[in-house]
Amino acid sequence: MAQKTGFQVDETALIRAAQEGDQDAFGQLVRAYDQSVLRLAMNLLRSPEDAQDVYQEAFLRVFRNLKSFRFDCSFHTWLYRIVTNLCLDQMRKRKVRKEGSSQVEGADGPVDRMDAVPEVSAQGDPERSMLNGELRQRVKQALSGLTSRERMVFELRHYQGLKLRNIGEILGTSEEAAKNCLFRATQKMRIALGDFV
Numbered sequence: 001m002a003q004k005t006g007f008q009v010d011e012t013a014l015i016r017a018a019q020e021g022d023q024d025a026f027g028q029l030v031r032a033y034d035q036s037v038l039r040l041a042m043n044l045l046r047s048p049e050d051a052q053d054v055y056q057e058a059f060l061r062v063f064r065n066l067k068s069f070r071f072d073c074s075f076h077t078w079l080y081r082i083v084t085n086l087c088l089d090q091m092r093k094r095k096v097r098k099e100g101s102s103q104v105e106g107a108d109g110p111v112d113r114m115d116a117v118p119e120v121s122a123q124g125d126p127e128r129s130m131l132n133g134e135l136r137q138r139v140k141q142a143l144s145g146l147t148s149r150e151r152m153v154f155e156l157r158h159y160q161g162l163k164l165r166n167i168g169e170i171l172g173t174s175e176e177a178a179k180n181c182l183f184r185a186t187q188k189m190r191i192a193l194g195d196f197v
Helices: 005-019 023-045 048-068 075-097 126-144 148-158 164-171 175-196
Strands: 103-106 109-112
Touching: 005 023, 005 048, 023 048, 023 075, 023 148, 048 075, 075 148, 075 164, 126 148, 126 175, 148 164, 148 175, 164 175
Parallel strands: none
Antiparallel strands: 103 109
């Protein structure tokens, strides 16, 4: 990713070339970040279709607005800001429509698509598999109890491994505000998970 010094120099050159219209340079930027963008969108939205839509829209916005990128922050921060804003918009739309993010209508009623994702590491141990499934369900419920901003900060910190300073930059707020939001989210998660923590 963009934290390495050597890549930072190459990334700056790629950005400048892409700003001048070099399609290959833009393609290299997309390839450098495509998996992390898709993973972030999937972690936040819990829907492959919605994550794919955000992924495409994010890189479309980067393409349209790359000429205005002024290196005031890292490209990584700028890109994640675009992705998190798109995810927040999607979460707000869901709230208005009151739709379940990973629920689809099956023959026997609503089915959660996330339950169809196999757990490779627990297949040999039925008890572990059962506990992992229960924990996954409890974490999903706990995450749904957070506000959009709390969930965003929690996911960026714990699933993406970002520092609070970077999270503040991405969300357009201070490091202290991100820290307070993370504290509230963590407290809610602890309460919701109860005996699992």
